Amino acid sequence: MSVWLVIALVGLGSYLFRVSMVLLVDQFGLPEWMGRASTFVAPAAFAALAASAIAAYAAGLDLLQAVPPLGAVAAAMVAVRLTGKPYMAVIAGMPALWILTALAGV
Amino acid sequence: MNTTTTLGPAPLRADVLAGVRAMGPWLAGVTPFGLVIGVSAAQADIPAFAGWLTGPLIVAGSAQVATIELLDAGAAPAVVVLSALIINLRLVLYSAAMAPHWRHRPRWWRLMAAYLLIDPSFAVGVARYEQPGERSRADAHYIGGAVVLYAAWFAAIGAGVVLGAQLPAGLRLEFVIPLFLVGEVVPKLAARATRRAALSASGVAVLAMAVPLHLGLVIAIIAGLAAGLLTKEAG
Numbered sequence: 335m336s337v338w339l340v341i342a343l344v345g346l347g348s349y350l351f352r353v354s355m356v357l358l359v360d361q362f363g364l365p366e367w368m369g370r371a372s373t374f375v376a377p378a379a380f381a382a383l384a385a386s387a388i389a390a391y392a393a394g395l396d397l398l399q400a401v402p403p404l405g406a407v408a409a410a411m412v413a414v415r416l417t418g419k420p421y422m423a424v425i426a427g428m429p430a431l432w433i434l435t436a437l438a439g440v
Numbered sequence: 441m442n443t444t445t446t447l448g449p450a451p452l453r454a455d456v457l458a459g460v461r462a463m464g465p466w467l468a469g470v471t472p473f474g475l476v477i478g479v480s481a482a483q484a485d486i487p488a489f490a491g492w493l494t495g496p497l498i499v500a501g502s503a504q505v506a507t508i509e510l511l512d513a514g515a516a517p518a519v520v521v522l523s524a525l526i527i528n529l530r531l532v533l534y535s536a537a538m539a540p541h542w543r544h545r546p547r548w549w550r551l552m553a554a555y556l557l558i559d560p561s562f563a564v565g566v567a568r569y570e571q572p573g574e575r576s577r578a579d580a581h582y583i584g585g586a587v588v589l590y591a592a593w594f595a596a597i598g599a600g601v602v603l604g605a606q607l608p609a610g611l612r613l614e615f616v617i618p619l620f621l622v623g624e625v626v627p628k629l630a631a632r633a634t635r636r637a638a639l640s641a642s643g644v645a646v647l648a649m650a651v652p653l654h655l656g657l658v659i660a661i662i663a664g665l666a667a668g669l670l671t672k673e674a675g
Contacts, residue, residue, distance in 0.1 A: 337486045338493075340517045342506050345497030351528055352488040353554035355536035357547075371529075371665050376502060377628045378529045378641035378664025383506060384621035385642035386649055390513070391615065393649075403615065414626040421472055423623025424616055427592045430617055432617055 402434035455577045457496055459564060459584025465562035466589065471596045473501050473620070477508065478600015479607070480617045484512035488601050495597040500588065503527045505617055510657070533593050534562045541569045545579065554581075556586035637668030 388407055393401045406427040413426030476494070481491020486508065494504040503524040510520040534557050542550045565582035569575075607613060625642075629635045641664025648656025 337490050337511055340511065340520050341490055341497055341507060342519075343521045344494075344503060344528075345499075347521065348498050348500060348503060349555060350533060351525070351531035352535055352557045353551060354532055356539045356542055356550050356554050366574070367669065371669055374634060374637040374665050374668030375530050375661075377625055377634050377638040378661050378668065379502060379506065379523075380621045380624045382579045382645035382660035382664060383509060384563050384618050384659060387509060387618040387621070387659070388643040389646045389649060391618070391653060400463055406615065406619065407622055410622045411600045411626050414576040418627060420620075420623035421469075422625060423619045423626070427619035427622070428612075428616065430529035431612060435612070436494060 398438055401438055402431050405434045406431035445656070451577060452580045455580035456584030459568070459581035459586075460588045462564045462567070462581070463560060463585035464588050466564065467592050470501070470560060470589070471592055474593050474596025475600040476616055476620055477501060477504050478602075479604030479613055480505070480600075481508050481597070482601045482604030483607075483609075483613050484508050486511050486516075488605060492594075492597055492601050494606040495594045498528075499555075499593070500526070500528050502529070505621070506657075509617060515578035515657075516655075519658065521656055523661070526658065530544075531557065532574045534558075536541050537566065538562070538569075539563075541575070541578070544575060549579075553582065553586075556583070556590060558586075558589070560589050561586035633668045633671040637664040640664050 388403060391403050395403075409430035410423035410427030413422040414420060416422075441543070459623060462603055477494070479493065481494070482488050484491060491508055494507055498504050498507065507520055507524045510523060515523075518524040535554065538557060542553055545553070561582065564585040565578075568578045571578070572581065625638050641660045643661040645656060645660035648659050650656070651659065
């Protein structure tokens with residue numbers, strides 16, 4: 335399956351989700367658990383994506399080489415924790431990655 | 441209670457503009473996200489235009505990130521589609537919430553309005569629908585906010601794609617998305633149920649990395665949802 339078809343299928347599925355209840359709500363109710371589950375979809379998906387991406391990034395590295403990406407993640411978490419602003423993760427994390435990479439000489 | 445009458449162009453124009461203004465704070469947040477998605481699409485191993493096309497076709501940042509990341513990682517197509525659609529399941533809930541407000545509208549209008557439905561437009565729209573007054577004015581408010589949101593979103597992704605293609609690989613911009621995701625998760629760790637959902641999902645994601653076809657991601661998201669739901673029920 336090509337990249338184009340994958341993107342088109344995700345787009346089509348997403349649109350069907352958007353329009354589903356708008357057209358069908360008169361005939362079907364919504365399960366109660368689904369409403370509660372929606373609270374956790376974004377954090378669970380984001381956490382899973384972040385953890386797997388970071389683990390994949392650091393997987394082939396030795397201890398010294400792994401310091402910059404893991405240090406960048408730590409800097410990002412501290413920055414967001416202190417400021418409460420999600421975008422601070424990138425603002426603090428990327429410079430930390432560059433500086434630690436330069437210091438480690440990797 | 442809301443009512444439906446035919447209004448002239450002047451009040452409707454004012455309501456459209458009010459919707460645009462209400463969307464302003466959201467634009468400050470989503471525009472950098474769009475730029476990041478565009479940059480990551482340009483750096484990923486997919487055609488740059490395909491990366492931009494995730495904007496108008498999927499129109500949901502988190503699902504776009506998952507799609508681009510998994511395609512770049514070489515995941516099986518079914519896993520990419522399934523993962524992105526799980527992330528977008530919340531759109532069914534938004535659809536259900538908007539359905540009563542749009543029931544009076546013709547089918548073509550509802551089909552069009554549904555395309556514009558995503559977190560910021562839902563929030564701006566619902567806030568106006570909850571106020572008393574003419575229903576058609578609330579519709580105009582929703583459309584005004586949603587259209588400016590989508591225009592800004594597509595432009596930001598496009599700018600990111602153009603910018604990202606010109607940046608050197610030494611900048612390691614492939615790490616922007618993981619950091620962005622960390623930033624989205626950390627503030628949500630304060631609530632116990634959400635924290636369990638996020639920690640379970642991240643732990644399972646790492647443990648399940650060896651699962652073929654990148655199915656570990658789907659397993660991890662489901663594990664996170666289950667952990668969150670169980671914690672909620674226990675609490």
